[in-house]
Amino acid sequence: MSEAVPDSMYQEIILDHYRNPHHKGLRDPFDVEVHHTNPTCGDEVTMRVRVHDNVVEDVSYDGQGCSISQASTSVMTDLVIGKQVDEALATSDVFLELMQSRGTMEPDEDVLEDGIAFAGVSRYPARVKCALLGWMAWKDATAQAVAKSTKETS
Amino acid sequence: MTAVLADRADPVGTPYDVEAIRRDFAVLSREVNGKPLVYLDSASSSHKPRQVLDAERQFVEQHYSNVHRGVHTLSQEATDAYEQARATVAAFIGARHDDVVFTKNVTESINLLAYSFGNAAPGSRFALGPGDEVVVTEMEHHSNLVPWQMLCQRTGATLKWFGLTDDGRLDLQAGVITERTKVVAFIHQSNLLGTVNDVAEIVRRAKQVGALTVLDAAQSVPHMPVDVTALDVDFLAFTGHKLLAPSGVGVLWGRGELLADLPPFMGGGSMIEVVEMATSTYAPPPERFEAGTPVISQAVALAAACDYLSAVGLDNVAAHEAALTARLLDGLRRIDGVRVIGPDSMDMRGSAVSFVVEGVHPHDVGQSLDDIGIAVRVGHHCAAPVVKRYGVPATTRASSYLYNTAAEIDVLLDGIEHVKRFWA
Numbered sequence: 001m002s003e004a005v006p007d008s009m010y011q012e013i014i015l016d017h018y019r020n021p022h023h024k025g026l027r028d029p030f031d032v033e034v035h036h037t038n039p040t041c042g043d044e045v046t047m048r049v050r051v052h053d054n055v056v057e058d059v060s061y062d063g064q065g066c067s068i069s070q071a072s073t074s075v076m077t078d079l080v081i082g083k084q085v086d087e088a089l090a091t092s093d094v095f096l097e098l099m100q101s102r103g104t105m106e107p108d109e110d111v112l113e114d115g116i117a118f119a120g121v122s123r124y125p126a127r128v129k130c131a132l133l134g135w136m137a138w139k140d141a142t143a144q145a146v147a148k149s150t151k152e153t154s
Numbered sequence: 155m156t157a158v159l160a161d162r163a164d165p166v167g168t169p170y171d172v173e174a175i176r177r178d179f180a181v182l183s184r185e186v187n188g189k190p191l192v193y194l195d196s197a198s199s200s201h202k203p204r205q206v207l208d209a210e211r212q213f214v215e216q217h218y219s220n221v222h223r224g225v226h227t228l229s230q231e232a233t234d235a236y237e238q239a240r241a242t243v244a245a246f247i248g249a250r251h252d253d254v255v256f257t258k259n260v261t262e263s264i265n266l267l268a269y270s271f272g273n274a275a276p277g278s279r280f281a282l283g284p285g286d287e288v289v290v291t292e293m294e295h296h297s298n299l300v301p302w303q304m305l306c307q308r309t310g311a312t313l314k315w316f317g318l319t320d321d322g323r324l325d326l327q328a329g330v331i332t333e334r335t336k337v338v339a340f341i342h343q344s345n346l347l348g349t350v351n352d353v354a355e356i357v358r359r360a361k362q363v364g365a366l367t368v369l370d371a372a373q374s375v376p377h378m379p380v381d382v383t384a385l386d387v388d389f390l391a392f393t394g395h396k397l398l399a400p401s402g403v404g405v406l407w408g409r410g411e412l413l414a415d416l417p418p419f420m421g422g423g424s425m426i427e428v429v430e431m432a433t434s435t436y437a438p439p440p441e442r443f444e445a446g447t448p449v450i451s452q453a454v455a456l457a458a459a460c461d462y463l464s465a466v467g468l469d470n471v472a473a474h475e476a477a478l479t480a481r482l483l484d485g486l487r488r489i490d491g492v493r494v495i496g497p498d499s500m501d502m503r504g505s506a507v508s509f510v511v512e513g514v515h516p517h518d519v520g521q522s523l524d525d526i527g528i529a530v531r532v533g534h535h536c537a538a539p540v541v542k543r544y545g546v547p548a549t550t551r552a553s554s555y556l557y558n559t560a561a562e563i564d565v566l567l568d569g570i571e572h573v574k575r576f577w578a
Contacts, residue, residue: 009521010521010522040533041516041517041532041533041534041547041548042533042534042538042541042548043517043547044547064515064547065515065517065547066515066517066518067515067517067518068517068518124521127517127521130517
């Protein structure tokens, strides 16, 4: 980044994740694959989730979109992979709360790690959906994966 | 009622005084993110001059009442103003007074038609059924696509379309319009590509098979002289908010003899003749298609906007925009990694210019431009099949209007260089 704009939503952390996304690329094994789109801008993500013993064992994805949607999805995979499903869902709720805060919430780095960089994005309502695309896809896929495993074990 | 601009508008042959025009639009002197606003999103919605706001305010403060309902003075004055607005709008497009229907916007105008066609008795010229065809184009705004998809689903008719060429033109291949075609609905100027379509040729083919023609003129009526008689279409729709008027008022124009035969879309007050408990008869057009209290003050404001544009002169507006568009296209050609989606020449083209910057998502282009005060539109522009056709997820679109300047085009071009450096 050569010409940083003061107060821009484009924090260095976001640009790093955008340029070098974590956990990107679709992988096996997985329990559920979902495809989510943002109808207002055409961004899309295909996401696979593997849940084993109530732990989010893997999340892999592919997609196209703006820096905010791609970086947010990358940060999300860091935050949920390896966590208990309940714990990961709680983190996702905290991120959702941050994104709906319109810039009024002081994010907790212990909980959201690199996700705190998105606090500024919450001041741009038109971009909040970008930041939530990957998270919503993950929540959807995880709910389906949990339902599937419950069915299989019962 | 509407402001006279004779003191300011430029007679033919004198330089176009864009600075004088800009003084009528207060918002153009504000700053965004510490920079002078450069508003290049008029294809999405235009700004409103003081004269339009004054006309609406004066009407509401002095003459407002419901229309077509009362005997008191205000009711009469409001009705007169509303009908005078209809006359002004009609004259603006070369139409008869009674052939102009006020709607909410183009979307409502097209839905009005599609639902009225669906309400037509079997055997009527508007009725559709299995075996009949509706023809659109691949460059339609969703407002002139989805209502026809829905009509086809309701009636069993088949939807067909003209595709697009690589350079952003309609591919008017034979065999799309056939003897089975009942309706040909198409856009005059593409909101995404900027392409101006060959109305005469499409109308000629439609007439050969006796099909009705519907023109989405949302992007043409505000920007160039449009005369419904010269265009020879059967129906035409446009909206106020892209034409210096408030949002909430749009227009459907139809040939008088067609409107006379067309069944209503919405039922309710104002659109009736005799109402009994079991059945009703309907008023003649245009009231038949204006159920309920209409948009009153917005219609008055739309007439003031038409007067404003007439005073400046639509030919002058079109020439001014063409100069800005040529400057923009020329500048974009000089920037590496920028690709124009749509016609790259000034031939049959309007002022909406879509482009992509290699390696930078349009949302990020738009956000980075906003950081330096430039307002452009990003996304699929309510024409998702078009971006898909050109293999991009979205585009950035700059669209100019009568109040934009060559200097603003240069600010945008510099801004794109800034975006490229930021995202390099």
